[in-house]
Amino acid sequence: MDAVISRAATMACPASKLIRMNQLLAILLLVLCIPAMGQTSTPATTSAPTSPVAQANALKARTLLNEAIAALGGPAYLNIQDISQQGRTYSFHMGQPNSAGLEFWRFYKYPDKDRYELTKQRDVVELYNGDRAIEITYKGAQNQDAKDAASYRKRRPYALDWVLRHWLTQPGIALFYEGQTVAESKTVDQITIMNAQDDAITIYLDVDTHLPVKKSFSWRDPTDKQRNVEEESYDNYRPTQGIMTPYTVTRYYNGDMSNQRFLSMVQYNQNLSDSLFDPSQKSLPKKK
Numbered sequence: 576m577d578a579v580i581s582r583a584a585t586m587a588c589p590a591s592k593l594i595r596m597n598q599l600l601a602i603l604l605l606v607l608c609i610p611a612m613g614q615t616s617t618p619a620t621t622s623a624p625t626s627p628v629a630q631a632n633a634l635k636a637r638t639l640l641n642e643a644i645a646a647l648g649g650p651a652y653l654n655i656q657d658i659s660q661q662g663r664t665y666s667f668h669m670g671q672p673n674s675a676g677l678e679f680w681r682f683y684k685y686p687d688k689d690r691y692e693l694t695k696q697r698d699v700v701e702l703y704n705g706d707r708a709i710e711i712t713y714k715g716a717q718n719q720d721a722k723d724a725a726s727y728r729k730r731r732p733y734a735l736d737w738v739l740r741h742w743l744t745q746p747g748i749a750l751f752y753e754g755q756t757v758a759e760s761k762t763v764d765q766i767t768i769m770n771a772q773d774d775a776i777t778i779y780l781d782v783d784t785h786l787p788v789k790k791s792f793s794w795r796d797p798t799d800k801q802r803n804v805e806e807e808s809y810d811n812y813r814p815t816q817g818i819m820t821p822y823t824v825t826r827y828y829n830g831d832m833s834n835q836r837f838l839s840m841v842q843y844n845q846n847l848s849d850s851l852f853d854p855s856q857k858s859l860p861k862k863k
């Protein structure tokens with residue numbers, strides 16, 4: 576076909592026009608070839624390799640987290656099946672105390688069963704079993720206030736033990752070491768963990784003891800679209816059954832203190848029965 580076009584051009588056009596036509600054809604062919612050349616030079620799917628700097632950063636974060644788990648008790652910490660606690664809890668509104676405090680008993684069974692018994696008489700019970708949130712009072716068992724239940728469910732996936740024992744074993748996890756900073760008046764290493772669902776949490780580890788000092792995560796309110804930050808700090812660590820346990824735990828909401836707990840007793844692996852998390856059982860028998 577090219578030969579036919581060339582002969583027709585020679586017969587119909589003077590030599591100068593023929594030269595210009597040949598130049599135009601050459602340019603046209605070059606333009607047509609460029610996209611094809613680009614397509615063959617780039618694979619259909621590519622994945623940029625992780626840079627050595629990013630790899631070293633992730634390795635640093637992983638090493639520090641391993642040191643934190645070891646400091647918490649290593650295998651003893653990783654094999655916690657249940658926790659029993661006793662102490663006193665105080666609530667705050669916009670950083671100001673709004674109660675004189677309550678005695679509480681907590682019974683937690685990994686990963687998603689939780690029971691709080693409040694007051695000296697232990698006659699108010701908050702019970703969480705999976706996605707169920709029940710409140711038990713003298714009126715009987717009923718669904719917990721929707722706002723309180725939603726707040727608990729939002730915090731649960733970011734519980735420190737869940738992050739260290741579950742997140743770190745999942746595929747698609749990303750670790751970022753963000754250097755040293757100050758948290759709770761201590762020099763700490765700052766590490767952010769992101770899971771495959773793009774949930775992120777930042778953990779602050781004491782540079783000397785490697786114990787967690789604070790954790791922080793944020794979420795966007797579906798109603799007003801504002802981003803909220805929830806934090807939890809840990810202090811007054813004591814060795815308990817081979818596990819370093821924070822006996823003071825403080826929660827913050829958007830920078831304001833929202834709750835503080837002081838523990839007086841902690842026990843691990845007491846073989847708690849599932850029936851303890853059954854709403855039909857109002858409270859534990861009092862120990863003599």
